[in-house]
Amino acid sequence: MLIKLAWRNIWRNKKRSLITITAILIAVFLAIIMRSMQLGMYDNMIQNVVGSYSGHVQIHYEGYWDEQTIDNAFADNDSLNQTIENREDVSVVTKRIQSGCLSSFNDLSKFVFVTGIELEKEQRMTDWSKRLLEGELLKEGNDAINIGKGIAKYYNLNVGDTMIFIGQGYHGMQAVGAFPVGGILDMKNPNLNNVSVFMPLNMAQEFLSAQGMLSQLIVSKAIYGDEDALAASLKENLGQTYEVMTWREMMPELEQIIQADSAGGLVMVFILYMIITFGIFGTVLMMTQERKYEFGVVVSIGMKKLKLMITMVYETIFLTSIGVLAGILCSRPIVLYYHNNPFRFPEEQVKMIENQGFEAIIPFMSSYDIPITHGLTIFFISLLICIYPILTIYKLNPIKAMKR
Numbered sequence: 001m002l003i004k005l006a007w008r009n010i011w012r013n014k015k016r017s018l019i020t021i022t023a024i025l026i027a028v029f030l031a032i033i034m035r036s037m038q039l040g041m042y043d044n045m046i047q048n049v050v051g052s053y054s055g056h057v058q059i060h061y062e063g064y065w066d067e068q069t070i071d072n073a074f075a076d077n078d079s080l081n082q083t084i085e086n087r088e089d090v091s092v093v094t095k096r097i098q099s100g101c102l103s104s105f106n107d108l109s110k111f112v113f114v115t116g117i118e119l120e121k122e123q124r125m126t127d128w129s130k131r132l133l134e135g136e137l138l139k140e141g142n143d144a145i146n147i148g149k150g151i152a153k154y155y156n157l158n159v160g161d162t163m164i165f166i167g168q169g170y171h172g173m174q175a176v177g178a179f180p181v182g183g184i185l186d187m188k189n190p191n192l193n194n195v196s197v198f199m200p201l202n203m204a205q206e207f208l209s210a211q212g213m214l215s216q217l218i219v220s221k222a223i224y225g226d227e228d229a230l231a232a233s234l235k236e237n238l239g240q241t242y243e244v245m246t247w248r249e250m251m252p253e254l255e256q257i258i259q260a261d262s263a264g265g266l267v268m269v270f271i272l273y274m275i276i277t278f279g280i281f282g283t284v285l286m287m288t289q290e291r292k293y294e295f296g297v298v299v300s301i302g303m304k305k306l307k308l309m310i311t312m313v314y315e316t317i318f319l320t321s322i323g324v325l326a327g328i329l330c331s332r333p334i335v336l337y338y339h340n341n342p343f344r345f346p347e348e349q350v351k352m353i354e355n356q357g358f359e360a361i362i363p364f365m366s367s368y369d370i371p372i373t374h375g376l377t378i379f380f381i382s383l384l385i386c387i388y389p390i391l392t393i394y395k396l397n398p399i400k401a402m403k404r
Helices: 002-010 014-054 078-085 119-125 149-155 190-195 201-207 227-238 252-290 292-300 305-340 347-355 369-385 387-394
Strands: 057-061 090-105 108-117 132-135 145-148 162-168 174-185 196-200 216-221 242-246
Touching: 002 305, 014 252, 014 305, 014 369, 057 227, 078 090, 078 216, 090 119, 090 201, 108 119, 108 149, 108 162, 108 190, 108 201, 145 149, 145 190, 149 174, 149 190, 174 196, 190 196, 196 201, 216 227, 227 242, 252 292, 252 305, 252 369, 252 387, 292 305, 305 369, 305 387, 369 387
Parallel strands: 108 196, 145 174
Antiparallel strands: 057 216, 057 242, 090 108, 090 162, 090 216, 132 174, 145 196, 162 174
């Protein structure tokens, strides 16, 4: 009965109710679109740099991160690798060996990072077929290499051309080799595209005279895992011999960019919340003040104040819920469209964005957490606003209220 009464009450002044619902709809719509765009961009940045290359957590020999030389490599330990991979919060563990080398083709030369990778494990972490632009991916027993498209562009390389590499191997050994280009990759990050050369792990170890050695273990967390908790647990178990670092520690600049940009977005969302809070409060204030005479009459004829309070709470919840649901329904098609068809920057801005190390697209995040979070936030705001009519009814004096 109270629910039916509340529903009828909000439509007694249709124009005011529709204005309030529209204001809530616009606020929810803008908040969801804004946060979906921001979080989608952050997720794409993290996925390109972290999830598909550096990993969420890396394990090195103690001191490697401060002095990233091949001499700080450590011996491969299959039992250690298996122990880490058997953890429930770990998706995959892959071995790598990496060293800087001078590359050369015709009359040009360029510094690159030669990285030896486990082909099967890397495929589980990254879908390399989506990164392949030309040629074919690495194969065991084949001496061909894969390079980033930035290197191919610098040298004007084609699949089948041979590159020369000169560098320092393990413990001062000379690392010299000539390898044909088997494939060209797009690493979705301009910095990686300009320096990345990939070989099968065994071939890279032989090239660097570091058989059985690794420079890093890449640990990818499970889907809903927490990399900080994972890193803390690994540090405790592995002791002082190894250093365990999360992507935030390895790339603090990326974390700072995300935090700074996210703070601006949260300020905008806070402003929207402030606007909608005053909008809802204004409506509730008018609904309460205009009906004081009515409240005095119904209380005088025997209606309990508690039931009257509950009716007002229902009215506020109805107004808010309609606006929130309408905002979610209006925003959902746009979020899904730009999730599957990422927004692409104009051509004149692409180069500038890529020079900063980011892919020039913004895929929206389609997670249901975003609309649920904003919907619940506005719902709780409406519950707080309900305090005003509750206090007004609690203090109501029926005789004074019925005096015109």
